[in-house]
Amino acid sequence: MTNQFFRNSQGYLLGNNSPVILGGASGTITATAQVPLLLEDLCMTFEGNDGFEVTDFKLAGQSLMCSDKAFSGKALAVMSQSESYRSISCPIDSNQQFEIALDNTGAVGARFGFAIGTTPIARGQVLPTSQLGQAINVFFGLGRTAAIPAAGIGTLSATALRPCTLGRLVLVEEGLPGIVLTDMDDIEITSIKVNNIELLSGAASDNPIPAKSTSYLSTLGQDLLLAYPIALNGNITITVKNNAAGAKTISGGIFVLPDFRE
Numbered sequence: 478m479t480n481q482f483f484r485n486s487q488g489y490l491l492g493n494n495s496p497v498i499l500g501g502a503s504g505t506i507t508a509t510a511q512v513p514l515l516l517e518d519l520c521m522t523f524e525g526n527d528g529f530e531v532t533d534f535k536l537a538g539q540s541l542m543c544s545d546k547a548f549s550g551k552a553l554a555v556m557s558q559s560e561s562y563r564s565i566s567c568p569i570d571s572n573q574q575f576e577i578a579l580d581n582t583g584a585v586g587a588r589f590g591f592a593i594g595t596t597p598i599a600r601g602q603v604l605p606t607s608q609l610g611q612a613i614n615v616f617f618g619l620g621r622t623a624a625i626p627a628a629g630i631g632t633l634s635a636t637a638l639r640p641c642t643l644g645r646l647v648l649v650e651e652g653l654p655g656i657v658l659t660d661m662d663d664i665e666i667t668s669i670k671v672n673n674i675e676l677l678s679g680a681a682s683d684n685p686i687p688a689k690s691t692s693y694l695s696t697l698g699q700d701l702l703l704a705y706p707i708a709l710n711g712n713i714t715i716t717v718k719n720n721a722a723g724a725k726t727i728s729g730g731i732f733v734l735p736d737f738r739e
Contacts, residue, residue, distance in 0.1 A: 489595065490592045490593065490594060490595065491508045491510060491514065491516070491575065491592070491593040491595050492508055492590065492591065492592050492593075493506045493507055493508040493577075493590055493591055494506065494507070495522075495588045495589060495590035496588065496589075497586045497587065497588050498529075498579070498581045498586060498587065498588075498589055499581065499586040500581055500583050500584045500585045500586055501581065501582070502580075502581055502586075503532070503578070503579065503580045503581070504578075504579060504581070504589070505576055505577065505578045505579075506576070506577050506579070506589055506590070506591065507574050507575065507576045507577075508574065508575050508591070508593070509572060509573070509574050510569045510570065510571055510572065510573055510574075510575075510595075511571055511572075512571050512597055513568065513569070513570050513571055513597065513598050513599065513600045513602065513603045514568065514569050514595040514596065514597055514598060515566070515567075515568050515569075515595065515596045515597075515598050515602075516536070516564075516565040516566070516567055516568070516569055516575065516593050516594075516595060517564050517565065517566065517593065517594035517595060517596065518560060518561065518563050518564050518565075518593070518594045519553060519563050519564075519565055519591060519592075519593045519594075520553055520554065520555045520557065520563070520591065520592055521550060521553040521554065521555070521577075521589065521590065521591045522554075522555060522588075522589070522590040522591070522592075523550060523551070523554075523587055523588075523589050523590075523655075524587040524588050524655070525585075525587065525654040525655045526550075526581065526583045526585070526587035526589070526654065526655070527583040527584060527585070527651065527652050527653055527654040527655075528550075528551075528581075528582040528583040528651035528652060528726070528728070529550040529551075529579050529580060529581045529582055529583060529587075529589065530547035530548065530549060530550055530579060530580050530582060530618070530620070530621060530728060531547060531548040531549075531550050531553075531577055531578065531579050531616070531618070531730075532547045532548075532578045532579060532580055532618075533576070533577075533578040534548075534565075534575075534576070534577055534578075534615065534616055535574075535575070535576040535577075535578070536565070536567055536569060536573075536575055536606060536613070537569065537570070537573040537574065537605075537606055538606070539606035539607075539609075539613055540613075541565065541567075541613055541614070541615040541616055542615075542616050542617070542618060542638070543614050543615075543616065543617045543637055543638055543639050543641045543733055544617045544618045544619070544635040544636060544637055544638055545618075545635060545636045545638060546618040546619055546620030546633075546634075546635040546636075547580065547618045547620055547621070547728075548616045548617070548618035548619075548730035549618075549619070549621070549647060549648075549649040549728035549729050549730045550579060550589075551649045551656075551660075551693060551728075552647035552649055552693050552729070552730045553591075553693075554656055554693055556656055556693070556694065557647070557693040557694070558693065558694060558695055558696050558698075559645055559647065559693065559732060562644055562645040562732040563732055564594075565593065565615055566612060566615075566735065567606075567609060567612050567613065567615075568598060568602060568603040568604060569603070570600065570603045571600075575593065577589075577591060582621070582651065583651075583654075611641070611735065611736040612735070614639055614641040614642075614733045614735075614736070615732070615733055616730060616731075616732065616733065617635065617637070617641065617643060617713075617730065617731040617732075617733050618635060618729075618730050619633040619634075619635050619648075619713070619715065619728070619729035619730055619731065620633060620634070620635060620728065620729075621633070621651060621726060621727065621728035621729075622717070622726055622727045622728070623726070624724040624725070624726050625717070625719040625724060625725050625726065625727065626719065626724050627719060627720075627721060627722055627723060627724065628718075628719065628720070629718070629719050629724075630667075630716060630717070630718055630719075631716070631717050631718075631719065631726075631727060632714060632715070632716050632717075633648075633714070633715040633717070633727065633728075633729050634712065634713070634714045634715075635712070635713055636710060636711070636712050637707045637708065637709055637710060637711045637712070637713075638709070639709060640706070640707065640708050640709050640711075641706070641707060641733045641734075641736070642704065642705070642706050642707075642733060642734040642735075642736055643671070643703040643704070643705050643706070643707055643713065643731050643733065643734070644702050644703060644704065644731060644732045644733055644734035645701050645702055645703075645731065645732040646669075646691050646701055646702075646703055646729070646731050647691060647692070647693050647701075647729060647730050647731070647732070648661060648664075648666075648688050648691045648692060648715075648717075648727055648728075648729040649661070649692065649693060649727065649728050649729060650662075650664070650692075650725060650726070650727060651725075651726040651727065651728055652725070652726055656694075658694070660689070660692050660693075660694065661687075661688045661689040661691075661692045661727075662689060662721070663719065663720040663721035663725075664687070664688035664689070664717055664718070664719060664720070664721070664725065664727065665685035665686065665687060665688060665717065665718045665720060666685060666686050666687075666688045666691070666715060666716070666717055667685045667716045667717065667718055668714070668715070668716040669703070669713070669714075669715050669716075670713065670714045670715075671703075671705055671707055671711065671712070671713050672707075672708075672711050672712060676703060676705060685718065688717055688727070702734065703731065704734065713731075715729065
């Protein structure tokens with residue numbers, strides 16, 4: 478008979494207050510740990526919001542962002558097929574805070590919330606963020622495009638603030654309320670370049686890939702890992718084409734892979 482697993486008290490999920498953030502406004506949502514914890518998978522809720530970006534994730538005041546651009550909020554939706562890639566995998570001590578700063582780029586106000594899976598740990602296992610090394614490399618934002626007209630081209634571009642390894646790519650269509658199955662329809666990726674080195678396997682003009690394959694609902698799993706290192710001040714550029722009849726705005730983010738060489 479297998480051993481039964483029991484959680485400790487105050488060791489289930491870490492959540493936050495969920496204030497209404499008006500359309501076009503910014504805000505910060507926070508959670509405070511009651512006991513020492515290992516923070517695991519993160520997901521966010523956003524009601525019927527039609528677009529928001531996370532400008533920073535902070536653990537005890539330390540940013541977990543690796544780029545100079547915001548991270549697409551819907552990439553962290555509860556239905557996002559990014560389990561384990563969105564794991565924070567860092568310890569937090571009792572009374573320390575986890576914070577998410579965001580911009581509501583949508584047209585209307587909405588309540589924003591998050592939940593983080595946790596495992597209680599001994600206080601001796603909690604390291605200060607200054608000693609976590611590459612573990613603080615978790616999120617790489619790609620920002621958002623301007624409105625891409627029909628048949629037009631758009632670009633997402635971001636610069637690395639720390640050396641890291643790029644992992645699971647997620648692109649999101651802005652302007653659609655809530656979670657929508659038609660997200661990223663009629664959008665193609667024609668190029669993914671890191672420091673001007675093309676990562677796509679085919680010629681861009683003849684072999685673009687449907688951007689929907691990189692959406693937060695995509696089930697391609699490990700095939701969506703860029704698995705490519707980027708140095709401090711390195712640049713990634715993703716070029717997309719809008720084949721729809723109307724304008725579209727795209728945002729994105731990359732979940733950073735852990736570096737086991739430390």
